[in-house]
Amino acid sequence: MADELDTIRSLLKNNRENLLRRANVVATGIGYKATGGEKTSKLSIVCSVKEKVDADQLSEQDVVPADVAGIPTDVVQTGVIRALQAPTGRFRPAPGGVSVGHVAITAGTLGCWVTKNGQKVILSNNHVLANSNDAEIGDSILQPGPFDGGSFPQDHIANLTQFVPISFEGEPSECPFANAVIAVFNAGCRVINSNTRFKVAKVQAEDNLVDAAIATPLDPADVKDEILNIGPIQGAVAGELGMAIKKSGRTTGFTTGQIQQVDVTANVQYGAGQVARFSDQLLAGAMSQGGDSGSAVLDDNNRLTGLLFAGSDTTTIINRIENVFSALGISL
Amino acid sequence: MKAILLSIVLLTPLLALGDDLDMSSSIQEVKKQHEALLLDMPGVVSVGIGLDPNGNQAIIVGLDGSHPKTEEKIPSILEGFPVVIQIIGPVKAQ
Numbered sequence: 001m002a003d004e005l006d007t008i009r010s011l012l013k014n015n016r017e018n019l020l021r022r023a024n025v026v027a028t029g030i031g032y033k034a035t036g037g038e039k040t041s042k043l044s045i046v047c048s049v050k051e052k053v054d055a056d057q058l059s060e061q062d063v064v065p066a067d068v069a070g071i072p073t074d075v076v077q078t079g080v081i082r083a084l085q086a087p088t089g090r091f092r093p094a095p096g097g098v099s100v101g102h103v104a105i106t107a108g109t110l111g112c113w114v115t116k117n118g119q120k121v122i123l124s125n126n127h128v129l130a131n132s133n134d135a136e137i138g139d140s141i142l143q144p145g146p147f148d149g150g151s152f153p154q155d156h157i158a159n160l161t162q163f164v165p166i167s168f169e170g171e172p173s174e175c176p177f178a179n180a181v182i183a184v185f186n187a188g189c190r191v192i193n194s195n196t197r198f199k200v201a202k203v204q205a206e207d208n209l210v211d212a213a214i215a216t217p218l219d220p221a222d223v224k225d226e227i228l229n230i231g232p233i234q235g236a237v238a239g240e241l242g243m244a245i246k247k248s249g250r251t252t253g254f255t256t257g258q259i260q261q262v263d264v265t266a267n268v269q270y271g272a273g274q275v276a277r278f279s280d281q282l283l284a285g286a287m288s289q290g291g292d293s294g295s296a297v298l299d300d301n302n303r304l305t306g307l308l309f310a311g312s313d314t315t316t317i318i319n320r321i322e323n324v325f326s327a328l329g330i331s332l
Numbered sequence: 333m334k335a336i337l338l339s340i341v342l343l344t345p346l347l348a349l350g351d352d353l354d355m356s357s358s359i360q361e362v363k364k365q366h367e368a369l370l371l372d373m374p375g376v377v378s379v380g381i382g383l384d385p386n387g388n389q390a391i392i393v394g395l396d397g398s399h400p401k402t403e404e405k406i407p408s409i410l411e412g413f414p415v416v417i418q419i420i421g422p423v424k425a426q
Contacts, residue, residue, distance in 0.1 A: 127425050241382065261392050263360055264380030265367050269424045283380055293426040312421035
């Protein structure tokens, strides 16, 4: 057996160039021959082809011989063999599920392509496309994101079009009453020469519903209206308790989970000690990590149900897609 | 026509009274009513609606770690709905 394998190995080595030269052959190897769909115990030289074609439709030099020096061949259809591209790579056109980011951030995930005013735009999180509020409309969006080697201008794919501001706790308050009261106190402090001043801060910021933003591509030819490892989106659906879900993201790729909680209100940490409270969220088990933010979340029938933006060691927090659509005035 | 109008006038207060008499709140209402207090407790990072181990609708309170004092303070039932405490760890934007 070992001897036989060695013999075939050297035989294949001497003949593989000749086999790979034939039309449709994309790979050669050694395997058990299958006859009529059943695997046999007979070793063979396996020729993988893009497409199985009847011998009479091929020119003579393209037909795979029935045997090579007495060792049978087996022709197997595998299709075209492609290098698996990591979602952190550069994609043109770019599908959902790949790395993207504002020039000033690390990297997040391009969720999917949605429609704004009849034009296809990138949907992801505010903290991916708009640097957590710290951005200007028109800022450059890179694919891949800066952490994955994306640089300006080579990887400039889109410009920030719109974002829903995130309301953080402890931000300066715009309440006119509180500010008027404080002005009086501070005037008093000045009178008594105190160097203390009061400042009004929001104790409780208003609840956020979404961490979302959109960006318009520079070239419509860069749009690939599907999601890596998932395919085209087949409509939208409201998330429900117990629903099976999946996502394709920059860091953990394709993962699946289940909606374990609805109506979730959560305090979410952003960098630099900022906390924002989100309500009406969906919560699933662990199915993401840093960099997966912005991933589109779909149900078993590839219907869009949410926008992933946060998580803990054991959970994933997802905006409801209906809230995302209405906040940004977008559709599929 | 008069009779219909009259019955509407007479029935409307009854319907309103019926609403007042209905004391049972939905789990959504109960959660909404208590969540601000729960989220103010040290360590509480999330409040949502899910299922308890018996498959009943429950209010799920997520903690960023072990907080025995907070866990003691959280009731096991709120207005008839079970409350489940889960340690989920800090929730971070990803």
